[in-house]
Amino acid sequence: MKTNLFLITTLLLVGSLLTPGQAQSPTIPPSAPAKALPGTAGDQSPKGSARIVGSVMDSTQAKAVEFASIALYTKATGKAVDGTVADEKGKFTLTKLVAGQYDVLVSFVGFRNKTITNLTLTDGQTLDLGVIKLSSSIKTLEEVTVVGQAALIEEKVDRLVYNAEKDITSKGGDASDVLRKVPMLTVDLDGNVSLRGSQNIRVLINNKPSTIVASSVSDALKQIPADQIKTVEVITSPSAKYDAEGSGGIINIITKKNSLQGLNLNVDSGVGNRGSMLSLNGNYRKGKAGFTLGGFGRAMYNTITKTNLDQTSQVNDVTTLTRQSGNGNSSGLFGQYNLGFDYDLAKNQSITAGVRYGVRNMLNQQDLVTQLFTNNTLVSTGNRNVDVKNLSGTVDANVDYLHTFKPQQEWSVSTLYSRNDLTNNFDANLFSGSGELTARQRNLNKNVNQEFTLQTDYQTPIRQNQLLEFGGKAIFRQVNSDYRYLLAGPSGGFTTEANNTLGELTYHQNIAAGYSSYTFTTKNRYTFKGGLRYEHTFIDASTREGGSLGIGDYGVLVPSVNASRTFKGTTLKLGFNRRIQRPGLQQLNPNFNAANPQNITIGNPRLNPELTNNVELGVSKSIGKTFINATFFGRVTNNAITQVSQPSDTIPGAIVTSYQNIGRQHAYGTNLFANVAASSKITVGLFLNAFYTSLTGQTMGLDGASIEQTNNGFNISGGTFMNATFKNGWGAQAFGFMQGSQVQLQGRQGGFGFYTIGVKKEFNNKKASLGLAAENFLTNRFNIHTVLNSPLLSQVNDVYLYNRGIRLTFTLKIGKMTMEAPRRKAKSVNNDDVKSDGSSQTQAGGGSTGGQSRP
Structure with missing residues (x-):
């Protein structure tokens, strides 16, 4: 600052x-x-x-x-x-x-x-x-040691930038470990990300979308190594240049790049009791051309979960109590491989191309014991062994062109093709109370999500203190989801279940958009940025059984206004924007997911988009060696998409969870952050997120009629971190985070805590390093206690996560490089529209549902 x-x-x-x-x-x-x-x-x-x-x-x-x-x-x-x-x-x-x-x-x-x-x-x-x-200069180097730590957070007119390059404890981890330390963000233990309490956000990687992010934000974050992240941009008030999607805002993860001449290879590795990783990244640049080739693999293991569930439902004056206990574990392999190329066509023209392939293989296994009581009488006891496979392969390919006419006057054309093949299956063996195999079940769900994007942008300065931007964009998307539910006896082949469990969803979504944005800066340090964006969405959706779903096209006009003022070390920001949130595949997919038949999830293909109006006021100030940032915000969402649970009409004691446009959601709160340079070697940070939320929607009453249900309350989370550097290449970090329970329409989801500490030693002029990190070492397990209530049901769910861990990391840099001036690369496609599931809860037998895919 x-x-x-x-x-x-x-x-x-x-x-x-x-x-x-x-x-x-x-x-x-x-x-x-x-x-x-x-x-x-x-x-x-x-x-x-x-x-x-x-x-x-x-x-x-x-x-x-x-x-x-x-x-x-x-x-x-x-x-x-x-x-x-x-x-x-x-x-x-x-x-x-x-x-x-x-x-x-x-x-x-x-x-x-x-x-x-x-x-x-x-x-x-x-x-x-x-x-x-x-x-x-020598004198300034002493000052920068202090100032650089205070600049851990940077303020811009429409975003907050978190510089994440010197993170010891996250090394050997993934992007979720970094995002936990970013002000305004909350990352739960499953990797689901919230911005100011909203999980309706858009996550970009180097300004680019990916179908793997659309399929599941938490799984995508596991594919990004933490030590490759340079900065995280939290865009709470996006300008008109960004897509209108993401009612909560946009998170842009910028990975490390270089503009070095020559050849180099970086090797990063880590091994621990719950996971291991290996990353190889090579760069070669000669003259006008540059190549990058990289690969990252991460294995997860020894992830143990225990669950206890009590839920009561009432159907036709019959009260059924379901009591479950479960033991489960999960393992997974994540990989990301990329090839990039850039070339300077001329002094003011460049072209960039790249191909990225991502793979995810998640396996979940759970043993469940289920007891059913009807009117306080035990009627059945059974055991269930479930294996869930959540597999995906993603390809992203882009070609981008940039022509720079003069400083800040440039024209770009960007293209992107992205495809995600997602498989989300489960097999279940059913046993009687005496341990005899009685039946088998299988759910097959294959999804293919494809999209092609063409985008062009132009910006030019007007006079000396104004900037004009405008552009257009077209997105063509297609989602196909095939699903079937099969049954079998203790032996023999599987047959399709008769009750509407064989189907297919075909969903076409095309978007045409145009925008214009204007930035004006005055002599006394006022900056104004305003813009207008229009998006029209064309939808053609159908199912194999029901034909066309009859979802109409719709258009939305999205204004945005941002203003800032800097004076005497203080920056004030004021912003307003409107956002749209289209439903994703997890919300739309009509697959009857019954990995746990007492907790069933099913999508709603007739969902409408939600609209959100956001306003925020922020202030940041440097006081001596302390940097303080405070933001106050308000958010009003109409037609909000959220999970709603109801008793099943056909399965005794079962709860069916789907998605509905519930009506209204209000949130008002603050984000506070302070960074203190205690000395030239030690920095301490504190952050707090607190907001009040109110949700109003429709649920079913005792007489079967729809009634209005309202829930409200405070959501609080916060934490602290410390960075220290010592002589001879030694460094240390510590981080702790606590999240309180979160308000939902029908109850509250339980909170959790997370903490880690690590040390690192650098060798050979920083060309190699060795690190050790430990997390949650004082606690054997965390309990996430979730309670849901409505007139027809009540549910108490306890999930115990055993995540005490330790890991050893090693880094090696090979190659001799020479530096050159940074190059201006061609801009890339920036699809800022996804409805992250995020609201998923780990329930007994629920397993992993594979998140969602962007339609």
């Missing part, structure tokens, strides 16, 4: 050097100086036709020095005659220069000044100074 203040102060002072018509970042306006220098608007020096161009880079890192100051001095008199400021890519241009001899001074706070002498210009000449490398 302090660095940002230095940036702005420097810009305000150097703004006096700019001549009319010179390029400048549209987000940082010039300011009237106390004294004008020759060559400014206040000086009538003659102008010529020569130009000087170049770029400024940090000599120790492959990244630009944003907004560096460039001053031009005449060789004869030594007086400053012109000047400018580099843009956010480090590039600068001096125009209309008179022929002669000059010196150029490049400076920026935190770096040593650099002077380039004896430059000779002739009329009409363009002199390219190339890449100018600035080295850090």
Whole structure:
């Protein structure tokens, strides 16, 4: 934060050097100086036709020095005659220069000044100074040690950026371990992500969507190694440029990249009592071309779960009590393999292409003992052994083109093809109370989700402090889901069950969208960003049994307004936006999932989209060595999609959970974050998320008629973390998190806790490291206690998770690289629309349902 203040102060002072018509970042306006220098608007020096161009880079890192100051001095008199400021890519241009001899001074706070002498210009000449490398000053390095830790969180007009590069405890883990530490986010023990209590969010990886993310956010996060994550962007108030989907907001995970010349190979590995991983990532760059090839594999094992369930249902004046206990375990293999290519077609044009393949094999096994009581009399006892297979393979392929005309004026065309083949099956063996095999069951559910996207975007600066963006997008999606429910005796073949359990869903969803966005920055540091987006959705959905579902097309107009002001180390932000949430395949899929016949899930293919209005007010401030961020928000959702449970009419004691547009959902709350640089070596962080929510929907009353049900209450979560660095390459981290119970329409879902501590030792000039991390080592298990109630049912579900763990990690970097200026890559497709299931609960026998696929 302090660095940002230095940036702005420097810009305000150097703004006096700019001549009319010179390029400048549209987000940082010039300011009237106390004294004008020759060559400014206040000086009538003659102008010529020569130009000087170049770029400024940090000599120790492959990244630009944003907004560096460039001053031009005449060789004869030594007086400053012109000047400018580099843009956010480090590039600068001096125009209309008179022929002669000059010196150029490049400076920026935190770096040593650099002077380039004896430059000779002739009329009409363009002199390219190339890449100018600035080295850090010793004095500033001491300050940056403190400021850099305070800048763990960065504020932008429409988002919060969490810098996750130095995470010891997450090494050997996955993306969910990193997201747990991000302000405003909550990640449960299954990996489901919430933003301010809403799981209706969109998760992007390097600004790109993927059908694996659409199928299951939690499973997608398991495929991303934690140590490959550079930053996490939490976009709570998306501009019109983003898709309208995601009523809670957008999370963009940026992975580490480099612009190094040469060949290198990074090896990351880890082994623990509950999981192991191995990652190999190679990069090769020569001249204008670059290649990346990577692979990541992760195995999970020894994941034990115990469950206890008591549920009471009432149907036709008959009360049935179901009592279950279960023991289960799960194992899984996750993999991600990618091949990337980029090439500079010209100095201002580039093309990027990539192919990524992801694989997920999750196996869940559970043994259940079930007792049924009717009117307080035991009527049956049975055992059930269930094996669930949740398998998927995902392919993403993209080709992107970018043409940069001048700083911040660019045009891009992006394409993306994505396919996800998802299998979610289970086999169950049924035993009598005496242990005799009595029957077998099998549920087969095959899903294919395909989409193709074509997108074009254009942006251009207007004058010196304004930016205009507009573009269009087309998305073509098709989802197919085949499902069947089979029965068999103790031996022999399977036959299809008669009661409507053989079917197919075909769902076509095409979206046409256009947007325009405008950014304006004033001299006194106000920034305004407003936009308007229109999306029209065309739907053609049908089932094998019922034919067309008759879901109509619909359009939505989505406005967004964001404003910010920075003064005296304080930044204020105010934002409003409207979002749409389309139902995903998990909500639509009519497959009768009865891995546990007493807890059945089934989708609702006739769901309508939900609309949400969001407003937020944020403030952030640096006070000495402490950075504080507080955000207050309100969210009103109409036609909200949520889970609703009802007693089964056909299976005694069973509860059927489906999805409905319940009506209204309100949420109001705050997110607080504080980061304290206790010393140049130690940083401590605290965060708190608290909000009040109210849900109103329709459930079934005792007489069978629909009645209104309302539930409300507070949801609170928070945690703390500590980072420490020591001499000789030693470092340590600790993290703890607690989430309270969460309000649902029919009750509350239980809370949980999570904590971890780790140490790391770096060797060989940071080319190798060895780390050790332990998690939940003081507690044998966590109990997630969930209670649901309605006039016709009550349910108490206790899930005991045994997740005490320890892991050892090792990293090795091979190869000799040389640095070059960072390249501007072609932009990629950014489909910001998914309805994450997220509301799934681990129930006795429920197993894994495979999440959802985006329609």
